[in-house]
Amino acid sequence: MPLHSRIDEITDIIRERSRPTRDAYLTRMRAQAQEGPRRGHLECGNQAHAYAAMGDAKDALVAERTPNIGIVTAYNDMLSAHQPFKDYPDRIKAAAQAVGATAQVAGGVPAMCDGVTQGQVGMELSLFSRDVIALAAGVALSHNTFDSALYLGVCDKIVPGLVIAAATFGYLPGIFVPAGPMVSGLPNEEKSQVRRDYAEGKIDRKALMAAEMASYHGPGTCTFYGTANSNQMLMEFMGLHLPGSSFINPGTPLRDALTDYAAQRATEITALGNAYTPVCDVLDERAYVNGLVGLMATGGSTNLVLHLIAMARASGVQLTCADFDAISDTVPLMARVYPNGLADVNHFHAAGGLPFMIGHLLEAGLLHDDVATVAGTGMVAYAQEPKLSGDRVTWEPGARESLNDKILKTPDAPFAKSGGLRQVKGNLGLGVMKISAVAPELHVVEAPARIFHDQQSVKDAFRAGELNQDGVIVVRFQGPRANGMPELHGLTPVLTVLLQRGFKVALVTDGRMSGASGKVPAAIHVAPEALDGGLISKLQDGDVIRVDAAGGKLDVITEGVEDRAAATPDLSGNSHGIGRELFEVFRATAGRSDEGAGVVV
Structure with missing residues (x-):
């Protein structure tokens, strides 16, 4: 299907507006990429410090013939969405070793929980934590010993901060690795009714607390379609996740296999191989338009208006609020996920989820397919869903029919004609x-x-x-x-x-x-x-x-x-x-x- 004329027009407007800053950005990235594998420019003493704790992997690191992956992690126990990341580094190192590569935790970034700080003084640090995360990731990668990076983050400011850092180090390939949503608990609308009853004084704090604990009850992302899950959607629409990986629950065999595959894929897209895919090539104006399309088609978080503008600027692309408005006018609302409906993200995923949406948006000409992605085959790869074959991941075509038309609809019969x-x-x-x-x-x-x-x-x-x-x-x-x-x-x-x-x-x-x-x-x-x-x-x-x-x-x-x-x-x-x-x-x-x-x- 040819690209929708309005999407093509909006993309051209953004491209022309961004040309000076995008050209300057790409010139910097190409110059840094030309320097070759990063470790090769370190003095012997620098390298010895970098590899001192790496045991049997030292020889491979010194030889510089196989990739070394930098892991930037936002793990902590305060965020249910990030708690599963605790064991990811060991998994990633083992998966890299299995293909002859190495991996190191480059550094950690802070990750605050907006659910904990809502209405509290700590919330006044929340937005700025995005910039702190970008700065901290910059420090982690400044050791200059990595051929690609894996970014472990999910929630509100964490993914935008990591994207800003990934764009700043855009000559490095990078893959974003999710942890998945918690399994469904108390339905979101029931939780919200309890909150309204408490606001009116109809119930006491004990009843309120019981409802909240039944809703937020285990490892994984909160199940409503807020900023955290909008981030996960965005990473797929922008080609930085593996296809179909956003909404697989933590602690499942498929979740673990996807993490292993991300580590192996990170070794394949370095400059040492034949599939070099630096982040700077992924994050162009078409990727951001695709992200905007995803935001409108799913009815995503308003916080992404702030974050997408900041993320784009880090990669030399100039977005404005008018671009959001224009895309919203063109893209229909295809999903009803709480607070725009009663379903949570697990129900959304079961109904067909992102592969269903991306497949239909491509057919309607509302997405750019000819883009660089970490999957290597354009956006058409993201119309597929991951499956397990033994202990390895394969991809199969996603659902063509909505499995619940109260949650998901096609672009030609949407919930609303615009993204809202x-x-x-x-x-x-x-x-x-x-x-x-x-x-x-x-x-x-x-x-x-x-x-x-x-x-x-x-x-x-x-x-x-x-x-x-x-x-x-x-x-x-x-x-x-x-x-x-x-x-x-x-x-x-x-x-x-x-x-x-x-x-x-x-x-x-x-x-x-x-x-x-x-x-x-x-x-x-x-x-x-x-x-x-x-x-x-x-x-x-x-x-x-x-x-x-x-x-x-x-x-x-x-x-x-x-x-x-x-x-x-x-x-x-x-x-x-x-x-x-x-x-x-x-x-x-x-x-x-x-x-x-x-x-x-």
């Missing part, structure tokens, strides 16, 4: 909205504003009965420069209850919402942020605001707002406690949210 992500722009600045789960009657909300400077104040007003009316809840001074742009996940139950009570409400914020939010009309990531001169800093209670997803508008209707003085809240408390002192330089130098809110790119 909208850019909104007006005198209040530029923001994004995810409307794939928002009722059509809420796509336009025009109502008086209630102004808050933190999410706890919103909760307090809700409990006091002050929000029982139509209104636009404005939560400002939540941007990167103000306090690190924490997710305002705690607002979702409150605002959902107001919708259930029949009130027409919307949220406007320069902060973020969780990748698991979706039913509340929310204009988020508003830029410029309040602390950076945005008009949102001049709003007052009662100002009439129009949030118009249908028309792509975000405006304050009340006249004279721009003539007011900006609010000057006390933000001194944002600068200390739980490590915030260490991140002052990040807050001071963070970019705008519509530019990726990055520090290192």
Whole structure:
């Protein structure tokens, strides 16, 4: 099927916009690749330090004739999604040794759990942890002794940070290795109802805790379709995962075999062989367009608007929020996974999952097939699913028919004609909205504003009965420069209850919402942020605001707002406690949210 004309046009726009930075990036990568295998440029003393603990592998490392794989791991026990990575290095080393290669843990990167820090002070470090992860991975790879890399990461900021690092070391081949989702527990909608009941005071904390523990109950990624699972989808659509590997549960024979295969494949795509596939060749403008298509077709997390822009910049590609909007208009919504439906990612995978979607999107001309991938055969390989043949992985064609049409549909009979992500722009600045789960009657909300400077104040007003009316809840001074742009996940139950009570409400914020939010009309990531001169800093209670997803508008209707003085809240408390002192330089130098809110790119 020829490429859809609109996808082709959007790709050309991105390519031309990016030409100067992409050409400069590729020139740097080609120059570094020309230096040959990295170990060969180390002095004898340098090499002796690098190989001192490698035992019987020392001779192979010194000989420089076989690949050495660098493992960058985000393992820790705090993240259920990352706990399975504990045993991966030993597996990878054994798999590499089986094909005559070597592998070393190059280094670890931090990985914080947004589920633990939601609504807590630690969440103010979350977004910046992406940049810390990129920096830490850079330190790990700076030893310059590796022919390719395996990146072990899953969750919210970890994959974007690792992609930024992988792009920076783009002359090295790299494969991203997932751990898979936990098996299904308490259904997500039941968990959310318990949260709403708790917000209204209908149940006590013991009942809330029981529900949460039944939902998050074992190793693996949380099963809702938030940022972590959107990351996994993205790595397949962008050709950095092995095909069909994202949603295989931890601790299963197929999961282990895929990890072994990733290690072996990492030895095959180095410059020492005939299938050299550096990350810089994988991460071009077509890969990012494919990632955007996947994001829209699956109804993925709004956090990826920030992350994809930052990731692309690290590889010389310039994305804008308008690109997200344009792709969303072109790509139909093919999946209903919580919070956009009742199914979790295990149900999604069982219904046909990513191979089903990629196969149909290719047939509809909505994906670039002629791209470099770690599988080596373009995107058509990702329409296949992995199977076990003995103890080895083989790939077979994925499902052609949806095994549950309440979860998965084809592009010609989708759940919605567009992907449901909208850019909104007006005198209040530029923001994004995810409307794939928002009722059509809420796509336009025009109502008086209630102004808050933190999410706890919103909760307090809700409990006091002050929000029982139509209104636009404005939560400002939540941007990167103000306090690190924490997710305002705690607002979702409150605002959902107001919708259930029949009130027409919307949220406007320069902060973020969780990748698991979706039913509340929310204009988020508003830029410029309040602390950076945005008009949102001049709003007052009662100002009439129009949030118009249908028309792509975000405006304050009340006249004279721009003539007011900006609010000057006390933000001194944002600068200390739980490590915030260490991140002052990040807050001071963070970019705008519509530019990726990055520090290192």
